[in-house]
Amino acid sequence: MEAQDDARVRNEDVPPQNQDLSFLLPAVTAFLSEYGWYAAFACVGVYLLLQHLRKNRSTDSQSSPVSTSSQDPDSVVRRQAALEASRRRMQEEQDARAAELRERQQRLEEDKRRQKIEMWDSMKEGKSYKGKAQSTEEATSSSSLRPKTDKKPLRNSGYSPLSGDGGGTCSWRPGRRGPSAGG
Numbered sequence: 001m002e003a004q005d006d007a008r009v010r011n012e013d014v015p016p017q018n019q020d021l022s023f024l025l026p027a028v029t030a031f032l033s034e035y036g037w038y039a040a041f042a043c044v045g046v047y048l049l050l051q052h053l054r055k056n057r058s059t060d061s062q063s064s065p066v067s068t069s070s071q072d073p074d075s076v077v078r079r080q081a082a083l084e085a086s087r088r089r090m091q092e093e094q095d096a097r098a099a100e101l102r103e104r105q106q107r108l109e110e111d112k113r114r115q116k117i118e119m120w121d122s123m124k125e126g127k128s129y130k131g132k133a134q135s136t137e138e139a140t141s142s143s144s145l146r147p148k149t150d151k152k153p154l155r156n157s158g159y160s161p162l163s164g165d166g167g168g169t170c171s172w173r174p175g176r177r178g179p180s181a182g183g
Contacts, residue, residue, distance in 0.1 A: 032039065122128070
C-alpha cells in the first residue's frame with residue numbers, strides 16, 4: 001500500500017505534460033529569429049530550382065520521342081536541304097546589301113574628294129574656301145525666302161523684362177527677406 005501511496009504522491013506532485021508539439025515552439029522561434037532570411041531565401045531558391053528542372057524534364061521528354069523514333073531519314077534530309085537553302089538565300093541578300101553600301105560609300109568618298117579638289121583649285125585662284133558651293137546655297141536660300149513685310153514689332157524697343165514695369169496685372173515681386181514664417 002505504501003508503494004501505491006508513493007506513486008500517487010509522485011503523480012500528484014508532477015504536473016501533467018502536454019502531449020502536443022508546443023515544446024518545439026521556443027526552438028523554432030529561436031531558429032527563425034536567427035536564420036529566418038536565410039531560410040526564406042533557401043526556400044525560394046529550391047522552388048526556382050524545381051521549376052527549372054521540371055521545365056527541362058518536360059522539354060526533354062517532348063523532344064526525345066519526336067527526334068528519335070518518328071522521324072524518317074528522308075524528312076530529315078529534306079528539312080536540312082530547306083534550311084541550307086534559306087541560309088544561302090539570306091546570305092545572298094546580306095551580300096547584296098553590303099555591296100550596295102560599299103558602292104554608296106565609294107560615291108560619297110568620290111564626292112568628298114571632288115569637293116576638296118574644287119576647294120583647292122578655288123584657293124589657288126584666290127577665291128574663298130567655299131567657292132561654288134557657297135554661291136549655290138545662297139541662290140537656293142534666297143529664292144526660298146519670302147520678302148520681308150513691314151510688321152509691327154511685338155514689343156516696344158524700351159521693353160526690359162527685368163525692369164518690372166511691363167504693365168498689366170502680372171508683376172513679379174521678390175519675396176521677403178528673412179525667415180518665411182515667424183512664430
